[in-house]
Amino acid sequence: MTGVHQHALFETPSSQHEGPSTGKAKFRKRRLKVVDLFAGAGGLSQGFHQAGFQIIGGSDHDPDACATYAGNFPQARTIVGDIRTKATRDEILDVARRADVIVGGPPCQAFSQVRNHSRLIDDPRNSLYREFVQTVDSARPAAFIMENVPGMAQMGVLEQVKQDLSISGAYDLNAQVLDAANFGVPQTRKRLIFFGVRRDLEVSPLMPTGSGATSRLGLRRDAQSYSVVSRSVEDLTILDHLRDTNDLSVVTAAQAISDLEVLESGRRAESIEIAELAEPQSAYQELMRRGLSDELMNVSVPRMNADTVQRLNAVPAGGNHRDLTDELRVRYLSDQRWGPANGSGQLGRAHYYAYRRLHPGMWGWTLNTKADSVYHYATARSLTVREFARLQSFPDHFVVTTDPRRGELTGRISGGAAHSRYRQIGNAVPPLLAMAIAREVSKVVNSALHRAADQ
Known part of the structure; x- marks a missing residue:
């Protein structure tokens, strides 16, 4: 199967731009360099890499996430440590000052309580957010991307954040909530994206536009089943796009993972030969398998009671x-x-998100960090880490791992290796969303470089 839109998805930008015949030298694009702060497994880095950027560094406090990052970005400098310590901060700044673009998603724990503090950035609980701002201030890249939870836009702090990120007027800012499902990711996942571009470049930071499918389609319960419906007659065309297995603009759960239905509950092996799987059944599956060798990793399936x-x-x-x-x-x-009981004899609120099943004809629920956040649509089983990764749009050659050292490590989050793998993917920015953002960054920065070359 050949996807009609597939050919352009993972192509790097053109190496040169030929303008009108004015006698001026051709402008040659250079590969823009990126540093990823609070990188986790590397969703932002993967998307920027797919858009043609050079990933030169990534940092995180979690050694398990850094093991995944280092394994998938071997040419980048992986920095393990707390950015609030001088040694780690200095190491990050050393590589960040060589970057054209800084990206990252710093945890911002206290934005909802901002009314109790004079400034969001001054709250000690937001020290990681402050480190991101200060790193941008020190490195002064051409552009930066900061992502965070969409609730930040609704808690009265958006203007504060934009002011902080403007770095005293040095950067022009654009902020917008984007849903990954509108960019070919088979999962609804909203993130607030801040796009800053240095003001002296004299270009505007523009956000990507997606399919708009999430506002036009929904699930309707009919008796004992659910069906996908359009919200109006005018939206019938987007339903056709959703059902088209060759269309990568909007992707369903089945189009993402149907070739992995052979995996059974309780499967312990972490790998499977490609020959044991069904052939790709959609353009999306072809895209995810691109660059894969003979073996698919992260396919063990948790047991269920x-x-x-x-x-x-x-x-x-x-x-x-x-x-x-x-x-x-x-x-x-x-x-x-098994598990905690609340004394009522009934399921509690903690269980409500534990019994959600994917719909094969719709994109997936928003994943969280636990294996029981969503279940398979066809079989009563948990999803594998690979299926989590497919729903997040990580390519199949992206292997999720952990630091091989056992026991407690500085920065390691308790729960064990299996939980860490789900958490790393569940916390990530979907690479296809990141790639859409990266392409806008490339346009903006290269247009400024092109103009400078013509002067």
């Missing part, structure tokens, strides 16, 4: 805990006791 299987069998594809009968909402359905 009997209670969970019984409940999932009662939840239709696209459904959730609301589809359970009162009998199935009893905390324990068998003599097996």
